[in-house]
Amino acid sequence: MTAYILRRMLSVVAVVWAMTVLVFCIVHLLPGSVAHMILGEFATDDAIRLLEARLGLNDPLATQYWRWFSGLLRGDFGLSLTMERPAGPIILEALGRSAILAGISIVLVATIGIALGIHSAVNKGSPSDHALTLAQYFFIAVPEFFWCILAILLFAAWLGWLPATGYTPLAEGGLLGWGRHLVLPVATLVLGLIAHVSRMVRSSMLEALDSQYVLAARAKGLAERIVLYRHALPNALLPAITVLAVDVGLLIGGIVVVETVFAYPGLGRMLVYAIDNQDLPLMMGGMIVVTCVYALANLAADILYAVLNPRIRYGGAAT
Amino acid sequence: MADAKTPLLEIRDLSLRYATARGKVQALDKVSLALPRGRAMGLVGESGSGKSSLVLALLGLLGKGAELSSALAQFDGQDLRKTAAALRGRRIGMVFQDPSAVLNPTLTIGYQVAEPLIHHRGLAERAALARAVALLNEVGIARAEAVARSYPHQLSGGMKQRAVIATALACEPELLLLDEPTTALDVTVEAQILDLLDGLRRTRNVAMLLVSHNLGIVDRLCDDLTVLYAGRVVEQGRASEILQTPRHPYTRGLLAALPRADQGRLARLTPIPGGLPDLTRPDPGCNFRARCAFAEEACTAPQALDDKAGCQVRCHRADAVAAAPLPQPEPMAAARKEATGAPLLIAMEMSKSFRLGSAFSLTFSGGLPRLRRATEVVAVDDVSLHVARGEVLGLVGESGCGKSTLGRLVLRLLEANAGRLSLDGQVVPAVPGVEFRRRAQIVFQNPDSSLNPRQRVREALRWPLIRFGLADGAEADREVDRLLELVRLPASYGSRYPHQMSGGEKQRIGIARALASRPDFLVCDEAVSALDVSVQAAVLNLLSDLRERLGLAYLFISHDIGVIAHVATRIAVMYRGAIVEQGSAAQVLAPPYHPYTEALLSAVPLVGAKTRVRVRLMGDASTAPSSTGCRFAPRCPHRIGAICDSLPPPVRTSAQGHRIACHLPVETLAALPPALGRAA
Numbered sequence: 001m002t003a004y005i006l007r008r009m010l011s012v013v014a015v016v017w018a019m020t021v022l023v024f025c026i027v028h029l030l031p032g033s034v035a036h037m038i039l040g041e042f043a044t045d046d047a048i049r050l051l052e053a054r055l056g057l058n059d060p061l062a063t064q065y066w067r068w069f070s071g072l073l074r075g076d077f078g079l080s081l082t083m084e085r086p087a088g089p090i091i092l093e094a095l096g097r098s099a100i101l102a103g104i105s106i107v108l109v110a111t112i113g114i115a116l117g118i119h120s121a122v123n124k125g126s127p128s129d130h131a132l133t134l135a136q137y138f139f140i141a142v143p144e145f146f147w148c149i150l151a152i153l154l155f156a157a158w159l160g161w162l163p164a165t166g167y168t169p170l171a172e173g174g175l176l177g178w179g180r181h182l183v184l185p186v187a188t189l190v191l192g193l194i195a196h197v198s199r200m201v202r203s204s205m206l207e208a209l210d211s212q213y214v215l216a217a218r219a220k221g222l223a224e225r226i227v228l229y230r231h232a233l234p235n236a237l238l239p240a241i242t243v244l245a246v247d248v249g250l251l252i253g254g255i256v257v258v259e260t261v262f263a264y265p266g267l268g269r270m271l272v273y274a275i276d277n278q279d280l281p282l283m284m285g286g287m288i289v290v291t292c293v294y295a296l297a298n299l300a301a302d303i304l305y306a307v308l309n310p311r312i313r314y315g316g317a318a319t
Numbered sequence: 320m321a322d323a324k325t326p327l328l329e330i331r332d333l334s335l336r337y338a339t340a341r342g343k344v345q346a347l348d349k350v351s352l353a354l355p356r357g358r359a360m361g362l363v364g365e366s367g368s369g370k371s372s373l374v375l376a377l378l379g380l381l382g383k384g385a386e387l388s389s390a391l392a393q394f395d396g397q398d399l400r401k402t403a404a405a406l407r408g409r410r411i412g413m414v415f416q417d418p419s420a421v422l423n424p425t426l427t428i429g430y431q432v433a434e435p436l437i438h439h440r441g442l443a444e445r446a447a448l449a450r451a452v453a454l455l456n457e458v459g460i461a462r463a464e465a466v467a468r469s470y471p472h473q474l475s476g477g478m479k480q481r482a483v484i485a486t487a488l489a490c491e492p493e494l495l496l497l498d499e500p501t502t503a504l505d506v507t508v509e510a511q512i513l514d515l516l517d518g519l520r521r522t523r524n525v526a527m528l529l530v531s532h533n534l535g536i537v538d539r540l541c542d543d544l545t546v547l548y549a550g551r552v553v554e555q556g557r558a559s560e561i562l563q564t565p566r567h568p569y570t571r572g573l574l575a576a577l578p579r580a581d582q583g584r585l586a587r588l589t590p591i592p593g594g595l596p597d598l599t600r601p602d603p604g605c606n607f608r609a610r611c612a613f614a615e616e617a618c619t620a621p622q623a624l625d626d627k628a629g630c631q632v633r634c635h636r637a638d639a640v641a642a643a644p645l646p647q648p649e650p651m652a653a654a655r656k657e658a659t660g661a662p663l664l665i666a667m668e669m670s671k672s673f674r675l676g677s678a679f680s681l682t683f684s685g686g687l688p689r690l691r692r693a694t695e696v697v698a699v700d701d702v703s704l705h706v707a708r709g710e711v712l713g714l715v716g717e718s719g720c721g722k723s724t725l726g727r728l729v730l731r732l733l734e735a736n737a738g739r740l741s742l743d744g745q746v747v748p749a750v751p752g753v754e755f756r757r758r759a760q761i762v763f764q765n766p767d768s769s770l771n772p773r774q775r776v777r778e779a780l781r782w783p784l785i786r787f788g789l790a791d792g793a794e795a796d797r798e799v800d801r802l803l804e805l806v807r808l809p810a811s812y813g814s815r816y817p818h819q820m821s822g823g824e825k826q827r828i829g830i831a832r833a834l835a836s837r838p839d840f841l842v843c844d845e846a847v848s849a850l851d852v853s854v855q856a857a858v859l860n861l862l863s864d865l866r867e868r869l870g871l872a873y874l875f876i877s878h879d880i881g882v883i884a885h886v887a888t889r890i891a892v893m894y895r896g897a898i899v900e901q902g903s904a905a906q907v908l909a910p911p912y913h914p915y916t917e918a919l920l921s922a923v924p925l926v927g928a929k930t931r932v933r934v935r936l937m938g939d940a941s942t943a944p945s946s947t948g949c950r951f952a953p954r955c956p957h958r959i960g961a962i963c964d965s966l967p968p969p970v971r972t973s974a975q976g977h978r979i980a981c982h983l984p985v986e987t988l989a990a991l992p993p994a995l996g997r998a999a
Contacts, residue, residue: 211420212417212420213422213423215415216415216422216423216483218378218380218407219378219380219407219408219415220407220408220434220486221405221438221439222435226438230426234425235424235425308425309424309425310470310472311424311470
């Protein structure tokens with residue numbers, strides 16, 4: 001088990017490192033001078049030369065990469081070009097706000113998605129299963145931005161129950177003010193994901209319920225509740241964990257959209273800002289942080305998978 | 320508790336119908352049986368006869384859409400229709416077929432055995448686990464504490480089935496329902512489990528209802544026997560009597576179709592023609608009529624179970640035709656081409672090993688990362704064999720012994736690590752040419768997965784003709800008709816898709832496809848294992864007819880010694896990647912033989928051979944031998960001593976070419992008792 005976790009951790013480190021190379025290359029190997037890109041098409045040659053010298057763009061690529069990469073290792077993300085202050089704290093602050101959004105979302109997706117999936121599987125073919133199936137396909141098919149706009153129109157503009165955009169820190173607005181800004185972004189984020197996860201749990205739960213070991217558990221005379229939660233569910237959750245980890249990726253994509261539409265000052269909006277304003281250090285730092293989040297989410301899923309699956313916890317035949 | 324005279328289990332006129340896409344299927348039709356305390360009843364019939372449905376009906380575990388009706392269903396005086404849920408797991412224990420699928424992969428063995436005790440007896444988890452260890456001990460598991468703590472994937476198939484039996488026994492049931500309890504196991508492990516069940520009957524006085532397709536197992540374990548055909552009881556009575564003198568034409572047919580290891584190649588098998596009747600429209604008359612050799616006009620009338628000296632038969636002609644023999648199918652008229660003796664295919668020193676996992680893996684020992692080379696498993700180890708024209712070399716061994724790998728090596732379908740191969744004196748290179756592919760073909764085990772479901776039979780059979788440039792256009796069509804005629808199917812089958820045919824018919828197409836290129840050599844890899852006995856007999860007959868008519872040579876791979884003994888002219892016995900014995904069928908099936916062959920033969924459940932000597936092996940084929948000695952030594956009942964572990968056994972070759980790899984002298988091996996229970 002320890003060896004397994006160490007192996008997974010090592011691969012996370014490898015993935016993140018490979019990503020730093022990739023991100024660096026994408027930014028620096030694009031045609032055209034970086035300084036030119038930053039200063040725009042009407043920049044004078046002098047201004048470009050000055051900026052190139054300041055950013056060290058004339059050094060060999062390897063040197064530039066090392067300068068950036070060693071900075072990352074020390075927690076130094078460089079200086080934001082547009083805000084003239086260190087990128088690290090900016091990213092960190094944005095990450096914290098996004099983490100709130102993502103954390104609440106993933107917990108909701110996991111609990112509601114799994115619960116709905118179990119309900120559909122146990123009541124397969126019932127009216128509620130049919131209704132859920134229909135709803136699931138609908139929510140998987142319709143993209144987030146549609147819900148964003150609909151939610152703003154309905155709850156903010158028309159009913160006026162919730163603020164359309166913005167963010168209030170906990171310290172300023174209290175729990176209510178803080179929470180009011182989260183409701184709409186979280187709700188639009190989770191709709192599609194809950195549909196996805198519950199679909200998945202439904203099918204893996206159906207497979208488990210159809211298995212020989214569930215038939216055997218019933219033949220043992222066990223109560224239906226124990227058959228469901230002790231015998232079927234742990235096996236059905238294994239594929240769900242993998243799907244949840246993949247959904248973290250979808251969630252990050254969704255966050256970029258949702259934060260932009262709701263003007264929520266998180267990592268997604270920051271990334272869009274950095275790209276719009278050619279703020280390279282901010283952009284690269286943000287991308288690396290997103291990579292780390294995704295890789296760590298997958299690591300967590302792998303570990304959880306191992307904890308629930310004895311075939312990984314205890315390797316091959318022992319006895 | 321009811322008095323001792325009433326049976327423990329009694330059902331009368333139990334019928335079951337369930338809805339399918341094609342309409343309502345009559346799965347069981349007025350089935351009655353009575354099982355007294357402590358007795359064992361066998362329930363036999365081919366797939367689709369409704370035997371598993373009956374077991375699930377008794378447990379009250381039929382799914383939705385099942386319509387069950389019965390005049391009486393009693394367990395110990397209680398109405399089973401109302402109390403099944405309260406009885407199962409408590410007073411009725413259940414053992415299913417495949418222990419790998421039955422045990423929950425996420426729970427420990429100990430917990431799964433203890434579970435009934437926790438929920439039905441209210442034992443605390445700790446006490447229940449202690450009891451589980453005792454139960455595991457009782458069913459013959461050594462180191463029961465360690466096994467209780469392990470998970471299913473860490474145990475072998477036999478161990479898992481023992482654990483399943485321990486679970487069924489946990490609440491001391493009075494009745495055990497066994498649904499094909501040994502079908503998923505190797506024959507030597509099957510013998511161990513049968514011994515265990517036989518012992519449990521005596522020590523616990525538990526009644527058993529054993530569902531099986533294997534008449535040998537029923538004969539070994541059961542007092543009574545019920546024969547089911549298409550949902551109806553056709554014969555019922557004492558097992559030994561029925562198996563000795565079956566009266567219903569279906570039971571007679573089943574026994575005549577059974578290839579028997581103890582009768583060798585003497586008899587031609589008698590298949591039962593046709594297939595199961597359409598159960599959506601149950602026949603009011605005898606439903607076996609369409610397949611019966613003795614059918615007459617009066618058979619359209621409903622048949623009653625007539626009782627004669629405690630043995631019931633559902634056939635009004637049973638006595639009238641008792642003396643009449645079952646008609647033998649005509650063998651194919653053809654000039655007999657006997658084995659010429661000159662080897663057609665020669666494989667020398669073939670070896671193949673497989674890597675487990677990726678080539679290198681990262682491991683951590685003492686906190687330090689280490690790159691480790693993956694372990695290799697030797698599937699085939701330095702094997703030499705030859706097959707002559709017109710000869711059938713039977714290759715027998717338990718699962719994982721490497722027999723299928725060897726079959727693919729001699730066809731060059733797998734790349735060998737070492738070894739030479741020649742066909743008809745021509746060396747076959749590692750990447751063989753088209754001509755070798757044409758001359759050497761294969762018939763696979765499962766026609767469902769080896770035939771393309773989207774291809775009509777005609778297309779499937781045309782492909783090899785075109786590929787090998789044998790025929791094209793109208794000529795190919797004529798050739799396809801010839802092939803269909805060869806495997807005794809009407810030409811109209813050419814336009815069918817695989818799903819429109821029965822298992823036996825599909826396997827015939829598999830054979831026709833292999834024959835399309837007019838090969839000299841066929842590998843039959845478990846070619847009849849997926850088929851019911853009555854169909855299997857027809858396919859075996861077909862294969863031996865084709866051998867005689869076309870002079871084909873076969874490498875016939877099977878785990879079923881009965882089948883091998885029936886078809887093979889020579890037999891090779893394989894254990895853990897090596898051939899331990901090789902010789903003519905008569906030589907291998909009688910002493911002197913290798914101790915493993917002895918155990919293998921002794922483990923085969925035979926009909927009517929209760930008294931023969933039983934040699935039982937410890938463990939299973941995964942028991943690892945030392946790297947230098949005899950690979951069978953750890954399980955060998957005739958082990959001499961240290962020499963078996965340290966030196967590879969010498970190959971003792973008789974003047975007649977009988978080869979045995981064993982340290983024991985031939986004289987000692989010759990003195991072993993005949994394991995098939997007949998004089999050598």
